[in-house]
Amino acid sequence: MTNKGNKTEQAGHKKQDSCKSPADKPDWATGLRRLYDSVVEEPLPDSFKDLLSKLDDTAR
Amino acid sequence: MSGDGSADADEFKRELTAVIPHLRAFARGLCGRPDMADDLVQETMLKAWRARDRFQPGTSMRAWTFVILRNAYLTEMRRNRFRGEYDENVAERILTAPAGQEEPLHLADMHRALLQLPPERREALLLVGAGGFSYEEAAEICDCAVGTIKSRVGRARAALSSMLEEGSIPRRDSDDDEAHGAILDELGVIASNGSKP
Numbered sequence: 001m002t003n004k005g006n007k008t009e010q011a012g013h014k015k016q017d018s019c020k021s022p023a024d025k026p027d028w029a030t031g032l033r034r035l036y037d038s039v040v041e042e043p044l045p046d047s048f049k050d051l052l053s054k055l056d057d058t059a060r
Numbered sequence: 061m062s063g064d065g066s067a068d069a070d071e072f073k074r075e076l077t078a079v080i081p082h083l084r085a086f087a088r089g090l091c092g093r094p095d096m097a098d099d100l101v102q103e104t105m106l107k108a109w110r111a112r113d114r115f116q117p118g119t120s121m122r123a124w125t126f127v128i129l130r131n132a133y134l135t136e137m138r139r140n141r142f143r144g145e146y147d148e149n150v151a152e153r154i155l156t157a158p159a160g161q162e163e164p165l166h167l168a169d170m171h172r173a174l175l176q177l178p179p180e181r182r183e184a185l186l187l188v189g190a191g192g193f194s195y196e197e198a199a200e201i202c203d204c205a206v207g208t209i210k211s212r213v214g215r216a217r218a219a220l221s222s223m224l225e226e227g228s229i230p231r232r233d234s235d236d237d238e239a240h241g242a243i244l245d246e247l248g249v250i251a252s253n254g255s256k257p
């Protein structure tokens with residue numbers, strides 16, 4: 001399995017050309033990946049950091 | 061409390077922290093609404109933490125937590141929380157990527173198209189096409205046969221291709237505001253006609 005924790009180059013990158021990609025890699029496939037990666041790369045909202053720090057108090 | 065248990069918990073937490081961005085991406089793809097997606101992820105994190113004794117170290121934390129997230133999502137779906145909840149404006153704001161203007165395909169269009177798919181095809185495509193899971197892993201996460209996943213992904217791909225190529229998803233940079241206004245006007249007319257006692 002590939003873990004894509006670090007993909008800054010993908011979402012920040014311009015596509016080289018605007019014409020159709022090859023048949024095995026249509027625009028939407030790239031788009032789907034970028035859609036996912038764009039969320040992966042978002043900074044984590046504070047609410048998650050708060051939750052993580054609360055986990056230690058829970059059922060430890 | 062043993063020192064080992066504590067170290068295990070720390071390691072678990074580290075791994076859980078590392079997959080949060082992926083959980084958020086999967087959840088947002090599933091339900092469309094960033095706020096609800098994040099609620100789902102937080103619920104998932106709590107459930108995962110409580111069930112951490114059942115996690116087998118060395119296996120994929122991402123796959124394990126995706127199962128929890130998916131179950132939480134399905135529960136919410138049954139409660140109808142996500143029905144028709146896609147918020148265009150929020151999506152526009154959230155999905156503005158830095159290079160977006162030069163992309164042949166806007167992410168917002170992509171997301172809209174994705175949300176047109178039936179949920180089981182959407183999740184299959186998200187897992188395989190976006191999350192990078194193998195068919196086998198996706199089948200395990202969705203608790204179904206590999207063939208079923210392959211067929212769902214295939215159908216989802218075909219549907220997306222035709223939606224995007226035929227332009228049946230409205231492009232966000234053309235007349236969206238007008239179209240939106242027209243729809244609101246129409247709804248207003250319907251509401252005023254239909255709301256008489």
